[in-house]
Amino acid sequence: MGEFLEWDAYRLSAAIAAGQITAVELMRATLDRVAQVNPSVNAIVSLRPEAELMAEARAADMVPAKGPLHGMPMAVKDLANVAGLPTSMGSPLFAGKPALTSDIMVQRMQDAGALIIGKTNTPEFGLGSHTYNPVFGATQNALLPGCTAGGSSGGAAVALATRMVCLADGSDMMGSLRNPAGWNGVYGMRPTWGRVPAEPVGEMFLHQLSTNGPMARCPRDVAMLLDVQAGADPRQPFGLPDEPFMDHVQADVTGRRIAWLGDWGGAYPMEAGVLEACAEGVARFADAGCVVEEVSPPFDAAALWEAWITLRSWAVAAKLGPIYDQPAMRDQLKPEAVWEVERGRALSGAEIQRASAIRSDWFRTVVRLFDEYDAFVLPTAQCWPFSVEWDWPKEVSGVMMDTYHRWMEVVVPVSLIGLPCLGVPMTGPRPMGLQIAGRPRDDIGVLQLGEAWHGIS
Template sequence: MELTEKGALDLSAMLERREIGAAELMQATLDRIAAVNPAVNAVVSLGDPDDLLAAARKADDTPRQGWLHGIPMAVKDLANVAGFPTSFGSPAMPTAPAKSDDLMVARMRAAGAVFIGKTNTPEFGLGSHTFNPVHGTTLNPYDAGRSAGGSSGGAAAALAAGMVSVADGSDMMGSLRNPAGWNNVYGMRPSWGRVPGEPLGEMFLHPLATSGPMARNPRDLAALLDVQAGPDPRQPFCLPQESFLDRIAAQVGGRRIGWLGDWGGAYEMEPGILELSGRAARVFEDLGAIVEPVAPPIEAAQLWEAWLGLRAFANAGRLDPLYQNPATRARLKPDAVWEIETGRALTAPEIQRLSLIRSEWYRRAAALFDSYDALVLPSAQVWPFPADWERPHRINDTEMDTYHRWMEVVVPVSLIGLPCVNLPAGFGANGLPGGVQLFGRHGNDLGLLQLAEAYHQATDWPGKRPPPLS
């Protein structure tokens, strides 16, 4: 097996035993990127090869800092990495390299990661199709005419294509789940508060997005979460430090899994999505778990109403400085302007009403998890669509009335900050990959990782590699 096909923990063990050197791994990584990245455009802002090899040789000559020591990593282009530009996929952003690392990046650097560049994302992470006017479109390694999803589409495609062995991502509306499903890898949205963001600006009103790990197996997922997670005393609502990797192996027989399907018909699904997702859920029956259907615990329309407003409220707060400046406003894509203007138009009573819906859903979900260890939904309502589309405008005969309505299936998790792992679910009759969301009670990240590990041992869908790309 080529080095670039191995998992991150396997590579880490080889580096620790001195079976390979970090410089050797870096050269293999750069060779792989040169061979396949032109076909998928997942890695952007790649560093100078000579500088990267020098950094790898330095890693070879210094004591190990952590399990990521010497592992090449590319960070999603929404986070700052010292020495690399942070474009957000937008021409409205400066092109100068970042002067310092974001908190999560600093944690990965402290564990020994060697940063090689960035992974592509939609402009400001808006939309689940990775294209932007700065770096272009990221394509799906399993079908280079199709979308890689988003907004962590570059990270998922780079993993699937063997350009990195583990990756970070972020998730407001499915961005660690939809692209993971479409690229046949694992992506984890941790419980909100598990991986703190930046200690900047307003920190109380907008708990929707979070960063998290992506990998080709759950053990690598857990190992990276161990690095990313942990409280920051400068930020509220952080969860306490836990160790996930050393507890990931567990018997899952007897655990109860609820299958939510299409939420009682509320979520339109392209043909084959429910069948693929249902087969994935039934894998847990073979593992001794109890799997049974669950009726919708709350009206999907209520969740969508709350999500539409609260997401716009959060995005307006985040992007308003760019909107207020006429020079940068003119360079924002229409979806960003729509989010900002929608959020700015909300009144305080409207925000309160939407937050009450959100709160009621949290209470109902908590009651549901008294009976179930995890719930399952598809990760997306459509298959990877043609890459030259901006987005799907309809599912079956149902018109999508916003740029992101076709991803409504991720809202139950996102709205209340639940932990969720995308499980690769295999391939449809069309040959395209799909995934399912396995989600649980807030704070029960470990239980989901244990279920994911048992599932992986029974399936190993990422072992079905993409077709040749070079």
């Protein structure tokens, strides 16, 4: 019993709906797997009591399937609220404090039948692409023990890769769904802005950098979870209408044109071997019938970085500013968070306007790029998974990194303008991944390319 933990989520969902597997059997196997694996990788935190979870599984078996996730155990990233579970965000300031309600994305998963077993580990406040924090410690890479899982959805990626769950949620500001997917052999989708709504709280117009999204072990499962998470919320200004994904993820991609951007003409330093490994992965698109062309950088990388760090620091300062303003709480923030707040608060209105203008110029440029190509492809990171003991890489290929996130600059072209992007894995001797970025709002086109690429592996 438990071999079904290896199954894809869509197969598992069908088996539960047909009565071939019970929610109790699945929960029992899941908890056994967590007990066996989690102590060594530290991916799932705030695990709920076994008695409660088994009771919920028995209750699920007593009623008809309420949705595609019926009876399926899931763990939610520890930046999102689950009613009754603590949302620590990796910070001692919030550890142990239970949420009163579930966030809209979480509630949608629960309404579709998911049984939430706990949370998945994340960096403090999700800052940095390395999952460690003073509350729960570090998460180990699923494929390279002793190395980082990436982040900030590192716990989610490792829980998937180690077969503790078959679906996971995550969020992505600067590669947080894409980088851990590539480094742990799974798939992570950053949807178009507005596809998966955040909470309708606080400021909702200006700070559009991050989004929630799905993770899984194959693109079809990513599409299945996106079907559940997506859909406009009338309380929010930038929502997109419902659109089916899983039923359309399989398609003939023959003739679709792929732009390979590599290291952006040398602008992004890459650790030895990364570009070569990624080039081999890109070649698989040709095997799927796509036309692949190496393309010169369509925009100045320095300008993209200037816009990004301006808008990011401005957004982080707005979010964490109330904590920073209380000296006793400020002392418990990690240095990177303090740096972001102080930098963001020092920005002038003119600097923010300039960053927004650069972002707009890049959007106009990428629209023209997509007149000729259906997607562009980049690596998911600029270096291989590094030691779990590090805080962040201080240099890449001999180039000093001047910020804690500069080594992830390769994700900025997508994040800055909110393109749909799927992180796909390449699991060689050292794991790496590719970003498949598509036209604005063409999430299904990106998923179709990912599914075709997956079929070649």
